[in-house]
Every structure is written in C-alpha cells, then in structure tokens.
Amino acid sequence: MEGFIKTDKLTIGYNGRPLIKDIDIEIKKGEIITIIGPNGVGKSTLLKSIARQTDVIGGSIFIDDKELSKMSGNELSKKIAVLFTDRIKGEMMSCFDVVATGRYPYTGYFGILSKSDRETVENTMKLVKVEELKDRDFKKISDGQRQRIMLARALCQEPEIVLLDEPATFLDIRHKLEFLSILEKMKEERKLTVIMSVHELDIARKISDRILCLKGDKIDRFGTPEEVFEEEYICELFDVKEDINAYAKERNISLF
Amino acid sequence: MGKKRTLRYIIAFAMLLLGIGVFLVLNVCVGSVKISIGDILSSLSGSANDKTIDTIIRNIRLPRTVAVFILGGALALSGYLLQTFFHNPIAGPFVLGISSGAKMCVALAMVFLLSKSLKASSITLIAAAFVGAMICMGFVLLMTRRIDSMAMLIVCGVMIGYICSAITELVVTFASDADIVNLHNWSRGSFSGMTWDNVKVMAVVISITFILVFLLSKPLDAYNLGESFAKGMGVNVKAIRVFTVLLSSLLSACIVAFAGPISFVGIAAPHLIKKLFNTSKPIILIPASFLGGSLFCLFCDLLARNLFAPTELNISTVTAVFGAPVVIFILLNKKERGNS
Numbered sequence: 001m002e003g004f005i006k007t008d009k010l011t012i013g014y015n016g017r018p019l020i021k022d023i024d025i026e027i028k029k030g031e032i033i034t035i036i037g038p039n040g041v042g043k044s045t046l047l048k049s050i051a052r053q054t055d056v057i058g059g060s061i062f063i064d065d066k067e068l069s070k071m072s073g074n075e076l077s078k079k080i081a082v083l084f085t086d087r088i089k090g091e092m093m094s095c096f097d098v099v100a101t102g103r104y105p106y107t108g109y110f111g112i113l114s115k116s117d118r119e120t121v122e123n124t125m126k127l128v129k130v131e132e133l134k135d136r137d138f139k140k141i142s143d144g145q146r147q148r149i150m151l152a153r154a155l156c157q158e159p160e161i162v163l164l165d166e167p168a169t170f171l172d173i174r175h176k177l178e179f180l181s182i183l184e185k186m187k188e189e190r191k192l193t194v195i196m197s198v199h200e201l202d203i204a205r206k207i208s209d210r211i212l213c214l215k216g217d218k219i220d221r222f223g224t225p226e227e228v229f230e231e232e233y234i235c236e237l238f239d240v241k242e243d244i245n246a247y248a249k250e251r252n253i254s255l256f
Numbered sequence: 257m258g259k260k261r262t263l264r265y266i267i268a269f270a271m272l273l274l275g276i277g278v279f280l281v282l283n284v285c286v287g288s289v290k291i292s293i294g295d296i297l298s299s300l301s302g303s304a305n306d307k308t309i310d311t312i313i314r315n316i317r318l319p320r321t322v323a324v325f326i327l328g329g330a331l332a333l334s335g336y337l338l339q340t341f342f343h344n345p346i347a348g349p350f351v352l353g354i355s356s357g358a359k360m361c362v363a364l365a366m367v368f369l370l371s372k373s374l375k376a377s378s379i380t381l382i383a384a385a386f387v388g389a390m391i392c393m394g395f396v397l398l399m400t401r402r403i404d405s406m407a408m409l410i411v412c413g414v415m416i417g418y419i420c421s422a423i424t425e426l427v428v429t430f431a432s433d434a435d436i437v438n439l440h441n442w443s444r445g446s447f448s449g450m451t452w453d454n455v456k457v458m459a460v461v462i463s464i465t466f467i468l469v470f471l472l473s474k475p476l477d478a479y480n481l482g483e484s485f486a487k488g489m490g491v492n493v494k495a496i497r498v499f500t501v502l503l504s505s506l507l508s509a510c511i512v513a514f515a516g517p518i519s520f521v522g523i524a525a526p527h528l529i530k531k532l533f534n535t536s537k538p539i540i541l542i543p544a545s546f547l548g549g550s551l552f553c554l555f556c557d558l559l560a561r562n563l564f565a566p567t568e569l570n571i572s573t574v575t576a577v578f579g580a581p582v583v584i585f586i587l588l589n590k591k592e593r594g595n596s
Contacts (some may be wrong), residue, residue: 073490
C-alpha cells in the first residue's frame with residue numbers, strides 16, 4: 001500500500017493567505033508521522049486541511065487514490081478521525097455519551113446506538129483504560145482524563161487515519177506513555193495511520209516512522225528520525241541560537 | 257445505566273403529559289364563568305343543555321387553550337434551536353430581538369392593511385412576522401462575526417429588540433384610534449381572542465416545522481459538540497446552520513403573528529427540561545422542550561386570566577416572573593459549565 005495519503009502541489013493557509021506551499025508528500029498505511037516545527041508555522045493548518053476542516057488554497061489531497069474534496073461527509077468520517085484542540089461544547093454528557101458520538105457515521109437516521117455500537121464504545125473505553133469514567137460528567141473530569149476520553153472518541157469512529165494536534169500536551173508522564181502506547185498498538189493491530197503534531201521532540205524521535213519538518217513556507221525535511229534528528233539541523237529548524245544551545249548544554253538539557 | 261436512563265425518560269415524559277392534561281382541563285374550567293368537567297364532556301359530545309356554557313367552551317376557552325398548548329411548545333422549541341445554534345444557554349427569540357423584529361413587521365402590515373380597510377389573514381401575518389424575524393436574525397448573525405461572548409450577544413439582541421419596539425410604538429401611536437386597542441393588546445403579548453381558524457393555521461405550520469426539526473435531531477446532536485466536531489463527523493455544518501435559522505425564525509414568527517412577543521419561555525422551558533431529563537440528546541429534548549413549553553404556557557396563561565380577574569394580565573408579565581429567575585440562575589451557574 002504505497003501512498004495511502006498523497007498530496008499534489010498542495011498549498012494550505014488561512015483566509016486565502018498561503019502558509020505552506022507546494023506540499024508533495026506520500027504517507028504509507030500504518031505509518032506514524034509527526035509534524036514538528038516552530039510555533040505558528042502551520043502544523044495545525046496542515047492537519048485541519050487533511051481533515052477537510054479548512055479549505056485548501058491550491059492543489060489536492062488523495063486518500064486511497066480518492067480525492068478528498070470529492071468524498072462525502074460520511075465517507076470521510078469513516079476514514080479520518082481527529083483529535084484537535086477544540087473543546088467539546090456539549091452539556092450534560094457523560095463520558096460514555098462523548099465517546100459514543102464517535103459512532104455517529106455508523107448509526108441510522110435518528111442516531112440511535114445499536115447493541116454492537118454500544119459494545120464498540122465499551123471496548124474502546126477499555127482499550128484506552130477509561131471505562132471507570134463511563135458515567136462521570138464530561139465537564140467534571142481532569143484535563144488528562146478528558147484527553148483520553150477524546151482519544152477513545154476518535155478511535156471509536158473506527159478510522160483508518162487519526163489526526164492529532166498536540167495530543168500529549170496536557171498529560172502527565174504516565175498518561176503520555178499510555179496514550180502513545182495505545183497509538184502504537186492500534187498501528188500494529190489495525191494498521192492505523194497516525195499523523196500528529198508534537199512539541200516534545202524526544203517523543204517525536206522515538207515513536208515516529210517519519211518526521212515532517214515545517215519551516216518558513218515549505219516542508220523542509222521529511223524523513224526518518226535518523227535523517228532529521230541531527231543537532232545542527234534541529235537548531236536550524238527551531239532557530240536555536242548558539243548562546244541558547246550553549247545554555248542547554250551547560251544545564252544538560254537535551255534538545256531531543 | 258441504559259435502563260435507568262430509559263426509565264427516567266419515561267417517567268419525565270409521563271409527568272409532562274400528565275401535567276399538560278391537568279392544565280388543559282383547568283384552563284377550560286377555571287375562569288369568570290365556572291365550568292365543570294361534566295360540562296366539557298357534554299359539550300364535546302354535542303349534548304350540552306346550556307347554550308351559553310357550550311358557546312364559552314367551544315368558541316372561547318377551548319380554542320384558546322389549544323392555541324396556548326401549540327404556541328407554548330413552539331416557543332420553547334424555537335428557544336431550544338437558538339440555544340443549540342449559538343451554543344448559548346440564554347439565547348432565545350425574545351432576548352435576541354427576533355420576536356420584536358417579527359412584531360414590528362406584523363404591526364406595519366396590520367396598520368398598512370387596515371388603512372386600506374382590508375383584514376389581514378393569518379398567513380399574511382405569519383409571512384410578515386417571518387420577514388421581521390429573518391431581518392433581526394440577519395443582524396444578530398452579522399454581529400456574531402464580531403463578538404464572541406455570550407453576554408455581549410444578548411446585549412446586542414436586546415438593543416435590536418428595543419429599536420424594533422420603538423418603531424412598533426411609533427406605528428401604533430400614529431395608527432387610527434379604532435385599531436389601536438387591538439394592536440396594543442397584541443403587541444404586549446396575549447393569548448386572548450384565538451379562533452378555531454387561527455388554531456388550524458398554527459397547528460399546520462407548527463406541526464410541519466416540528467417534524468422538520470425532529471428530523472434534524474441527529475445532525476443537531478453532532479452540532480451540539482461544536483462545529484469542528486460536527487465537521488469531523490461528516491455533517492454539513494453550513495446546511496444545518498441555515499435550517500436551524502429558518503426553522504427557529506418560522507416558529508418565532510408564528511408565535512408573534514398570533515400571540516405577540518412572549519418573553520422568557522424560550523429560555524426557561526428548555527433549560528428546566530434539560531435539568532429534568534439530564535441529557536443533551538436532541539431526539540429527547542426536541543419533543544420534551546415542546547411539551548415543557550406547552551405546560552409552562554398553560555400554567556402562565558391560567559394565572560394571567562385568573563389572578564386579577566376580571567382584568568387580564570399580559571402573558572409576558574407572568575412568564576417573566578417565572579422565567580427571568582431561571583435566566584439569572586443560568587448566568588450565576590456559568591462557571592460550572594465552562595466558557596460555552
């Protein structure tokens with residue numbers, strides 16, 4: 001399955017103003033891709049464009065050889081699930097309810113959950129280890145718990161691709177590791193393709209198959225951890241000046 | 257948990273229906289002329305002895321009660337749709353100025369037609385009200401592009417409402433004397449003077465709208481979570497927004513055309529219903545809000561007619577007394593519900 005996700009001269013941006021130009025990439029099924037780059041470079045916009053939540057400015061995206069813009073909403077939602085930074089606005093929802101919204105593309109006209117839908121929801125909650133939160137009010141749980149519920153929601157959609165925007169930011173170290181291990185497990189078991197933006201370079205280095213580096217208005221490098229994580233290159237990518245790097249060395253803070 | 261919830265829904269629905277049943281009967285029975293349940297039964301079966309009482313039941317009390325049931329439900333439903341649309345628990349046709357806009361256009365239409373000595377039909381009034389509602393909705397939507405805060409949106413809506421009310425007052429002031437009495441009563445909100453013809457028209461318009469709203473319950477459920485989530489689930493967000501605006505405006509228009517602007521029911525009823533059912537599922541809340549609004553209005557209309565009889569209060573006077581505290585309560589509890 002070469003080129004499960006492909007882009008062709010893709011230009012993305014906001015309000016007609018291009019941020020990143022001429023993106024030509026191919027992503028294989030079952031790859032974990034992380035997007036790194038300085039703040040405001042367009043990581044979120046790239047994810048939103050692949051999720052079809054932002055209109056692209058030029059070029060096109062193909063998933064499984066089908067053009068993204070020509071897919072129906074339902075078809076798209078069975079392929080791609082997202083976990084972005086937007087907060088859920090719904091009120092009076094238990095965590096089960098929130099996870100169950102992931103079944104939306106599969107339910108009938110009135111959106112009533114079937115028995116197998118309920119089972120999927122429960123199994124996914126077990127997988128993400130949040131089954132004990134089932135009946136809790138979604139607004140009254142911690143940020144870390146919320147993020148795991150949102151992951152369960154995304155996985156419950158049974159997608160082939162998951163897009164995540166800085167998913168680990170609010171998680172403590174244990175939950176961070178748990179979160180990542182679930183993604184890797186899903187990659188192994190279901191050939192799930194994961195594309196996510198992260199700020200933690202050490203994580204990106206260890207779990208990605210390939211890393212997409214954004215700088216300026218282009219994709220600067222797209223390669224394996226070995227190809228990307230060279231001290232010189234990372235310093236250049238994030239504009240880490242010599243004096244700052246010297247400070248990091250002095251304090252023994254590793255860049256990645 | 258599933259079973260427990262279903263039980264709660266059934267009990268809550270049963271309570272609502274029972275309450276509505278009781279108040280339907282009370283609204284027909286209680287008034288300046290006392291009517292017994294026996295009188296109602298004999299009047300309905302066509303074997304009434306007393307012609308006066310029969311006329312009161314058939315031509316005054318019954319159409320009014322049915323109208324209150326239908327319009328009250330529509331009011332709550334319209335509020336529910338607007339709250340969903342704006343993700344804002346204190347949105348409603350009255351506070352957003354939509355009712356006032358509808359009122360303005362109806363007053364203009366009435367005065368214009370009366371000056372040509374034509375009588376405005378129900379449909380004409382609904383159409384005028386719809387135009388007014390859409391104009392104000394348009395303004396509100398333009399403003400939402402610039403403001404994000406829920407309180408500011410309401411303040412702007414209230415201002416639009418005042419502007420429209422001012423224009424209405426102006427029209428009423430210069431209308432010829434004979435028309436004023438009617439126009440004046442109506443412009444403050446009242447269920448009095450409902451005829452069966454009115455009831456027929458509103459029943460048709462509102463039941464069609466209700467069905468359309470109900471058919472939207474699945475996408476509305478997704479929209480409830482936020483637009484990004486709805487898009488992620490393949491919902492055509494633009495279409496849903498357009499439908500929600502049109503349907504809620506149509507409902508508001510229908511209410512205003514028949515009963516004038518009525519405050520707070522649109523906010524209070526859906527909120528109390530959400531608390532009662534403890535859910536956010538539109539498929540439950542759409543019918544439940546309708547029934548809740550009906551019950552609330554039946555209760556308020558009973559008080560409006562009888563509290564200071566023979567003087568009849570404006571319906572908004574009563575609904576405000578019971579509805580406004582709910583709004584204050586929602587605002588005080590804002591922290592608990594985050595920033596939404």
